Amino acid sequence: MSDGTRAALEQQIAELQQQLLESQKMSTVGALASSITHEFNNILTTVINYAKLGLRHKDEDARDKAFNKILAAGQRASRITTGMLAYARNKSDRKDEIDLTQLVEEVLLLVEKDLEVHRIKVEVSAQADARANVNVGQLQQVLLNLIINARQAMEAGGRMMIGIKANREEGWAEISVRDTGAGIPAENLRKIFDRFFTTKTTDAQGQGGTGLGLALCRDVIEAHQGRIRVESTVGKGTTFTLKLPLVGSSIQPLQPPVRAVQKAG
Numbered sequence: 001m002s003d004g005t006r007a008a009l010e011q012q013i014a015e016l017q018q019q020l021l022e023s024q025k026m027s028t029v030g031a032l033a034s035s036i037t038h039e040f041n042n043i044l045t046t047v048i049n050y051a052k053l054g055l056r057h058k059d060e061d062a063r064d065k066a067f068n069k070i071l072a073a074g075q076r077a078s079r080i081t082t083g084m085l086a087y088a089r090n091k092s093d094r095k096d097e098i099d100l101t102q103l104v105e106e107v108l109l110l111v112e113k114d115l116e117v118h119r120i121k122v123e124v125s126a127q128a129d130a131r132a133n134v135n136v137g138q139l140q141q142v143l144l145n146l147i148i149n150a151r152q153a154m155e156a157g158g159r160m161m162i163g164i165k166a167n168r169e170e171g172w173a174e175i176s177v178r179d180t181g182a183g184i185p186a187e188n189l190r191k192i193f194d195r196f197f198t199t200k201t202t203d204a205q206g207q208g209g210t211g212l213g214l215a216l217c218r219d220v221i222e223a224h225q226g227r228i229r230v231e232s233t234v235g236k237g238t239t240f241t242l243k244l245p246l247v248g249s250s251i252q253p254l255q256p257p258v259r260a261v262q263k264a265g
């Protein structure tokens with residue numbers, strides 16, 4: 001193959017990957033759209049009711065209370081739209097140094113209603129101040145994919161535990177997403193990061209798996225010189241762990257074993 005042909009092919013592959021990334025993003029947005037709409041309806045109901053209350057009551061205390069409720073509702077709506085905008089604008093290569101706990105909390109704001117509806121309890125434990133240099137939109141998308149996968153693995157509800165750690169000895173910042181869901185059978189564990197590998201069937205509304213979520217997670221994390229790993233036990237649950245170079249550590253991260261690990265049992 002000539003160098004010119006190879007370059008043209010590589011260009012085509014890069015364009016296709018960008019398209020895949022976009023389509024995966026839209027499917028995540030689709031999965032969240034109804035819960036976000038629902039949440040905005042709740043916020044508007046709060047605003048309207050407290051505005052009416054404030055107008056009816058002449059005393060200052062009641063009005064202050066109404067204004068504070070309206071303010072809080074507005075701020076919540078604004079945080080959600082800010083999160084969505086950062087998410088939609090994730091095309092750039094821009095990287096910012098951010099606190100990973102803050103990133104996790106911003107993403108949870110987008111999904112907490114959805115998780116509540118599906119009877120999933122979320123626990124966040126931030127053991128240390130972990131900072132990393134990341135493309136915020138892309139990292140949000142990675143976390144959203146992991147969280148939505150975990151939710152889909154817990155059809156009857158369950159628990160989701162998100163941990164943030166700083167491993168200073170090894171130079172890694174870590175985020176783990178653990179669920180108490182169905183788990184992943186050993187024969188699938190090697191395939192889950194492959195593009196288009198999905199065990200989710202498409203329903204009448206065209207909602208279903210794309211098999212692009214984890215492939216995208218891996219691409220994004222590796223582009224950040226990080227690692228993504230999975231541990232799973234069928235019937236017990238699954239943990240995905242992301243490692244990113246820790247900011248403020250002089251140590252070059254050791255390269256841990258890549259990807260899949262199957263637990264006994």
Ligand SMILES: Nc1ncnc2c1ncn2[C@@H]1O[C@H](COP(=O)(O)OP(=O)(O)O)[C@@H](O)[C@H]1O
Nearest residue numbers: 149150153192198199209210211212213214238
């Ligand atoms: N937390 C999880 N628990 C159980 N299975 C999972 C989990 N995350 C991913 N999987 C499996 O990996 C497959 C691929 O995931 P993904 O790439 O996100 O595609 P999709 O979600 O569209 O199927 C899923 O279809 C599912 O079988």
Ligand SMILES: [Mg+2]
Nearest residue numbers: 145149213214
């Ligand atoms: Mg998925």
